[in-house]
Amino acid sequence: MADKQLLLGDEAVALGALHAGLSGVYAYPGTPSTEITEYIQAHPLASERAVHTDWTCNEKTAMEGALGMSYAGKRALVCMKHVGMNVCMDAFMGSAMTGANGGLVVTACDDPSMHSSQNEQDSRFLGTFAMMPVFEPSNQQEAYEMTRAAFDYSEENGIPVLMRLTTRMAHSRAVVTPREVRRQNEMHLPEHPRRWVTLPVNARVRNRELIADNVKFEEDACNSPFNRLTDGPDHSLGIVACGIAYNYLMENFPDGCPYPVLKVSQYPFPCRLANELAAMAGKILVLEEGQPLIEKRMRGVFPTKVEVHGRLDGTVVRDGELTPDEVRKALGMEAHPSYPASQVVVPRPPALCQGCGHRDFYTALNNVLKKDYPTAQVFSDIGCYTLGYMAPLNAINTCVEMGASFTMAQGAAYSGVWPAVAVLGDSTFTHSGMTGLLDAVNAKANVVLCISDNLTTGMTGGQDSAGTGRIEAICEGLGVEKEHIRTIVPLPKNYPDMEKVIREEIEYNGVSVIVSRRECIQTLRRHAKK
């Protein structure tokens, strides 16, 4: 067991969970969280112990499945990218009220700098919001240890724990030394059955308990082995370094940091330790990956004796990922000598693969709309097909969040936009397009809703898609008229047929669904290799 392994931060969380006696991982893919679930799926211990590892339809069903497992006394892990938290928020907030029975750990992977995302939201806020403890590892070994500790903490305190990773932590590899494997929990029902029925009469009681528990959670954070206040010889500055920011700080001081440092990896924010730091140094620099949560908290509204610096006053770059260089600048240290950026280099943005079916679908759609329907608006969604925005296709007008295409098209159609066309992928359809389709059917909306079905979840690396083989049946079940569910095969030789179908459905006044189906060529290649 003491075999060292080279693991991504994501994989360290996965192995930590397996070794903590995990009974189920509940997840919907999303960069940078996907590798947690994929690692568990491939691990022999998961099959040996019959761990639940199927992808769920979306993050809300994931959170709820895991909560059910926790209710039954077993240990469950939920994984998602940061914006997945928005989708599961109702269940997540609810789980703070029910509390946990079996250990319940929710892992949210944030993406500062938006390497593969639409925003920079910082999940630590949501832990604070739900009054839940938050764990934020600073390195891969800690990610392994903390995941194990998070399950124990969750069970001991009857509360779910939010684990927060950021892209660098999730997608960087280092050596991890694992420990002994813990047994799985036996099924056992909750000790506090009233908590699990969140009627006001119970919820009011539970809310006060949770508020009281937070005093303990904060004291635990002050005593946590993952948080540490270290003194230094130079008291002209004190530093608060959260999560991975601690590494960037230490990178700049190979012989040890001269300033007192409060390393924070477990929240609620350990205020007592922060006060001890402020007693050492009257000027504080806050280094945190993501939004200025701690800085704002420490700064407050009214003037104080303690100076607080960070992202808000421009000492640290206001947005984007931290780097050793940004931290160096914030420390007032001179940059290492380096070459300027090359003037020859041009950007190389991601693009749809050559031969991708989305390309052929958009080409046919463009051929129809650009020529005959110049007032058309195309509401798209999140997936590989969002890249249809790029030149030369320039095929879409919107992309907001998963599922928004089908529903925004309806609002726009109601306001007079014609043709109102929506495009989403098969996995996005089952994630949050189906409810919007039922809305359209009920409202008899005049929309053309297209499902570009590549039989997989392409953008995140080709995971199984929940509705494969049943897309038309689902549409029919939701009430779309059979003759307005049209299936086409996106290939250049089929452009004339595809265009004819698109035209006919635009001209139909009602809900049309066009399913454009051809397997993702990357998935196809992988399947061919097997």
Place this chain on the structure above:
Amino acid sequence: MKVDIILAGVGGQGILSIATVIGSAALSDGLYLKQAEVHGMSQRGGDVQSHMRISSEPIHSDLIPKGCADLIVSLEPMEALRYLPYLSKEGWIITNTVPFKNIPNYPEMSAIEAELGRLPHVIALDVDAIAAEIHSPRSANMVLLGAAASVIDLGEDLLRDGIRRIFARKGEDIVETNLNAFEAGIQFAKKRQ
């Protein structure tokens, strides 16, 4: 010992296969290692890079600071230049010379060559041609690793063992092919000096 490497290329070129071999070599020598990878959106034909740090002392940051990389190993010439601000003033660039043109405004090759020519330590080679010459067209990445071997400072034997371990699953033929490609890269770099 301490070496900071930036691996560069275009999504789909497989820079991680090089990282895996170096990583295996470093681990077998008991060294510390951190390797920041790119997963997700950029893999769709965008620029990808990996920061690989190896040291006999514990490593803090997963990212290499600007001006501190000892070498940039790139499967594509323009991508080698993208990370120039990370290269130390004494650092090396080891790059493939074959451009990967999946964008309409790819710069003139002469401009890229001129910029590479202004740097003190560059090894530029057509890894695809060398791999084809020795009849192992699919081992171009190992040719590049061979050309970088003398600068990586792990010892050629350690890297050879890494190749054996990583490709063992695929059979002895594949191991041999990749070792040959690695040797061809080493020879190219030697002849040049």
